[in-house]
Amino acid sequence: MTFLNTNEETRKRKFKKCMSDTCSAKTLKKRLPILEWLPKYKTEFLIQDIIAGITVGLTAIPQGIAYAVVAGLPPEHGLYASLTSGIIYVFFGSCYNVTVGPTAILAAMTARYVSNYSPDFAILAAFLSGIMILVMGVLNLGFLVEFISMPVISGFTTAAALQIAASQLKSLFGLSGSSGDYFAESVYNFYNNITTAKLWEPVLGFGTMVMLILLQKMGQGCNRTDGFFKQMRWFISLSRNAVVVVVGMIIAYVLKVMMDAEPLNLIGDIGGGLPKFGWPPFTTVVGNETYSFTDMMNVLGPQSVALPLVAILESVAIAKAFADGATVDATQEMIALGLCNIIGSFGQSMPITGSFTRTALNHVSGVKTPAGGITKVLLITVALTSLTSTFYYIPKASLAGLIIIAMFSMLDYAILGRLWKNSKRELFVLVVTMIVCLFAGLEYGIVTGIILEAAMLLYKVARPPVDVSITKCQKADIMLVPLSDSVSYCAAEHVRRVVLKASLHTLSETLIIIDGTSLRNMDFTVASNLMSVVKDLEKKSRQILFMNFNSQLKNLCTDIDPKSEAKFVNALNAVELSDQLTKDV
Amino acid sequence: MTFLNTNEETRKRKFKKCMSDTCSAKTLKKRLPILEWLPKYKTEFLIQDIIAGITVGLTAIPQGIAYAVVAGLPPEHGLYASLTSGIIYVFFGSCYNVTVGPTAILAAMTARYVSNYSPDFAILAAFLSGIMILVMGVLNLGFLVEFISMPVISGFTTAAALQIAASQLKSLFGLSGSSGDYFAESVYNFYNNITTAKLWEPVLGFGTMVMLILLQKMGQGCNRTDGFFKQMRWFISLSRNAVVVVVGMIIAYVLKVMMDAEPLNLIGDIGGGLPKFGWPPFTTVVGNETYSFTDMMNVLGPQSVALPLVAILESVAIAKAFADGATVDATQEMIALGLCNIIGSFGQSMPITGSFTRTALNHVSGVKTPAGGITKVLLITVALTSLTSTFYYIPKASLAGLIIIAMFSMLDYAILGRLWKNSKRELFVLVVTMIVCLFAGLEYGIVTGIILEAAMLLYKVARPPVDVSITKCQKADIMLVPLSDSVSYCAAEHVRRVVLKASLHTLSETLIIIDGTSLRNMDFTVASNLMSVVKDLEKKSRQILFMNFNSQLKNLCTDIDPKSEAKFVNALNAVELSDQLTKDV
Known part of the structure; x- marks a missing residue:
């Protein structure tokens, strides 16, 4: 709530600044x-x-x-x-x-x-x-x-x-x-x-x-x-x-x-x-x-x-x-x-x-x-x-x-x-743009090039690298899934699939940890998919935890599935988390 | 070269696998x-x-x-x-x-x-x-x-x-x-x-x-x-x-x-x-x-x-x-x-x-x-x-x-x-999609929604957070610009602008370090912009270094500007790098 208010304040200040800027001699110059x-x-x-x-x-x-x-x-x-x-x-x-x-x-x-x-x-x-x-x-x-x-x-x-x-x-x-x-x-x-x-x-x-x-x-x-x-x-x-x-x-x-x-x-x-x-x-x-x-x-x-x-x-x-x-x-x-x-x-x-x-x-x-x-x-x-x-x-x-x-x-x-030496993908974009320009007209060529690059970029965003790792611990192994900086709606299904697929290759007692330490942004679509992963894994009696999700991201998830509240934990790293859990048991 | 060959091999193997998969009884089922x-x-x-x-x-x-x-x-x-x-x-x-x-x-x-x-x-x-x-x-x-x-x-x-x-x-x-x-x-x-x-x-x-x-x-x-x-x-x-x-x-x-x-x-x-x-x-x-x-x-x-x-x-x-x-x-x-x-x-x-x-x-x-x-x-x-x-x-x-x-x-x-509680941006997308659906037809609404989300996503990719920090060191201060995971062509100009702008607020002897430690991907456009930053800063006699760029990314840059070769260095962190440089002098 405080956060929202501050935002509001900043916006108002920016607006005022913008208005006075518009009218000043400096702006005229x-x-x-x-x-x-x-x-x-x-x-x-x-x-x-x-x-x-x-x-x-x-x-x-x-x-x-x-x-x-x-x-x-x-x-x-x-x-x-x-x-x-x-x-x-x-x-x-x-x-x-x-x-x-x-x-x-x-x-x-x-x-x-x-x-x-x-x-x-x-x-x-x-x-x-x-x-x-x-x-x-x-x-x-x-x-x-x-x-x-x-x-x-x-x-x-x-x-x-x-x-x-x-x-x-x-x-x-x-x-x-x-x-x-x-x-x-x-x-x-x-x-x-x-x-x-x-x-x-x-x-x-x-x-x-x-x-x-x-x-x-x-x-x-x-x-x-x-x-x-x-x-x-x-x-x-x-x-x-x-x-x-x-x-x-x-x-x-x-x-x-x-x-x-x-x-x-x-x-x-x-x-x-x-x-x-x-x-x-x-x-x-x-x-x-x-x-x-x-x-x-x-x-x-x-x-x-x-x-x-x-x-x-x-x-x-x-x-x-x-x-x-x-x-x-x-x-x-x-x-x-x-x-x-x-x-x-x-x-x-x-x-x-x-x-x-x-x-x-x-x-x-x-x-x-x-x-x-x-x-x-x-x-x-x-x-x-x-x-x-x-x-x-x-x-x-x-x-x-x-x-x-x-x-x-x-x-x-x-x-x-x-480009030939360093990036064949970009060479391809260049050649396609050029060919369309030469054979269909310059305006179509440049638009084709822009759309092609944007499509490739969106595809890359939809497939962020997820490096699942498995750590052996005293009691139970840990499957760690670190999420990068920002996961977008189009990557939601990909992340869900990676987690489910990786979980198939682990023993049933392996603890699955989704690591949100470096996660800054997450769409509603991603949060929904993560909550559906919880349900999918629970059907197979697998244990899943969300580590170091910031409060905003956590709120988004628990708003979708209030029962998941207990699954959000903070820890220095996965091994420490596992040790804590083992002690509790 | 070895890298390319391996790629070739993998591709051939994948192709063979794909062909045999297509014909197997398993695929038929x-x-x-x-x-x-x-x-x-x-x-x-x-x-x-x-x-x-x-x-x-x-x-x-x-x-x-x-x-x-x-x-x-x-x-x-x-x-x-x-x-x-x-x-x-x-x-x-x-x-x-x-x-x-x-x-x-x-x-x-x-x-x-x-x-x-x-x-x-x-x-x-x-x-x-x-x-x-x-x-x-x-x-x-x-x-x-x-x-x-x-x-x-x-x-x-x-x-x-x-x-x-x-x-x-x-x-x-x-x-x-x-x-x-x-x-x-x-x-x-x-x-x-x-x-x-x-x-x-x-x-x-x-x-x-x-x-x-x-x-x-x-x-x-x-x-x-x-x-x-x-x-x-x-x-x-x-x-x-x-x-x-x-x-x-x-x-x-x-x-x-x-x-x-x-x-x-x-x-x-x-x-x-x-x-x-x-x-x-x-x-x-x-x-x-x-x-x-x-x-x-x-x-x-x-x-x-x-x-x-x-x-x-x-x-x-x-x-x-x-x-x-x-x-x-x-x-x-x-x-x-x-x-x-x-x-x-x-x-x-x-x-x-x-x-x-x-x-x-x-x-x-x-x-x-x-x-x-x-x-x-x-x-x-x-x-x-x-x-x-x-x-x-x-x-x-x-x-x-x-x-x-x-x-x-x-x-x-x-x-x-x-969405109201957690993400007003996404609520906006929902409402726009719904309104277009209700007043122009369902097919136009869904297409509008898809394009709106994609445009917002592209904008976000074009404006990655760049956290410039300034560290006081023994001899000269360091202005550190860490680049994130992946910088795309549409963010190239943004990164260039951030670096140039931040450099204006530092003393002329401050060492500018572009930190590529966590950088995995970079487009040709980004590399070109980084090389143009070098030129812009050199005109003002500022010193700039590229730290921990992997060899592929470094090659891309030095291919554009061979004179920049000496500016690529590896170090544990910026301070260590600064100490090294001071010793050399």
């Missing part, structure tokens, strides 16, 4: 981190934030266009995505390194709904994901992503990288036909259409890939703080994505002028200017069919759960990786990410999350505060308002090369060897 | 238990089996008719259900006490599909459930029902009893209108139609209930082995279900002759004769619509999983309750139950499982072998072939009274008080 860092802003931060913003922006533009293409959207949507979210994150983001925007995986997950329906589905997906992420953030449900294990993440990421790379084979070789929604379909289409391959596309595509690798190597050993030449090498290397796209554009333009034709597939017309602001599309028309909100929800289906989960997973993982050992406020990151998606969807943005490549870039460029994002946003605004006619000449093959190289960095071979 | 008990049959068993068969049969007939009514089926289907299954269980059943047939819960779960569609759906449900149960039996998947905890079972059973009792209010009061598919709907309809109540129906219905209670009390203290009068009292008490129905029939007949009209709602014409044997209905016609197999499957939907699960649950629970401490061969019980349903569906049977009432009756009647079932089957055959014209006069009010009384015995009030 926590929820609007710009209030924390802006007053402390120093002029020397400015130059570093600007440099970082430029390198990130020079990558965000080609990547934004490329990922819009991956998602099957008009290229400008990829730029819109970095625009609004970039501004929102400056206000709400708690990790100064992180930059948000479109990512390859979210683009690939959106693709199916765009290619089979319309771009409106991508914008609605961003809005809905934003709502889900915000709600999960506010309700502290971020822990849900902890149920996605590393093997599942690894299988999912590898499959995503393969799927995205495969979808670019069409553009890389300039093939006719469609590229396909799945990895398997893309590979199949590639094989079927390989005879339609052109000359200039693969030359430019593979050229782009070689250039990217060389530019990366060029930057090695150079640093932001080095001398001018090394500094330039460092800067060009970091901006390599922009460099290869510019080179591709020049080649396309020169070829056009020289041949008086367009031998390369180009991005073509890009809708210039800033995005139109307005409500996200809650109804849409595809072909002749009007889709109501419910119809659109039905189309998005499992995506509406998988997309926000993956967005949270990516963003929190990135925040943690670049936190330099500081603790990450996952709740705040989720609130920021949710708002970025919601408000972004009012500006025609596709779903966004933290970008690994650009965050890493931000980090090595020496960013100091989230203000770095402002430069990036300005750069993209310039691109949208005055460069779209130039973007006309971006060759699709250049983007394909850029995307494929980016995907290679997402592959993780090392984990395969580690 | 296990899978066809009649081969075990029939050769040992003694003549003195015969009389006891016959008496038990008669009492069970006299209950199986009225209950069969009543539960067919609950399911909304023509009454004869309830008798068909006891017929075929009764024969099959004689051959395959491993528990001599158990009798199978229609049960109130399965009938209630079938009702919705019958009342909205056609009886064919009940027969197909029996066939499909049989297949599911058989497959689960053969694949040893019976353990799945261990994931249905007592609170879920209790909430489900209580809701089922309430729903079934409520559905009988219409017949009990002779109301017009429909009775409703749900508890809430039935109560609402009862309230709306109460003004249409008749006189004779409630009189007979409540009379039946009073009679049942009195007849039950009459048998108390009497026994099969007593003198003639007491023996008769005992027998009549056990056959009370048949007695009240016969009394009802006589009253209905007398009223008809006296008033020259039918003032009571009667069962009416029952299709006489044995069931027609043939394939279960894989297609059917409802109204003007033809349902293909796929359409029928779509209609059955979640039922096709919930029905077999509940059937297994009921039958295994009953087998265990009446096993007298013997271990129950759950696999064999599932095989028998599966075959009973499959073959039964060829004889127009509704879904069946072990019946608690009739099994208890069988037990107190002193049954000796499954042969008792033969008498029951003969009795039902007689009923079907020559008594159906008499059954015309069974008043629906009598059946309603009989069903309502049977439902009262299913209510379990005691568990509510026990």
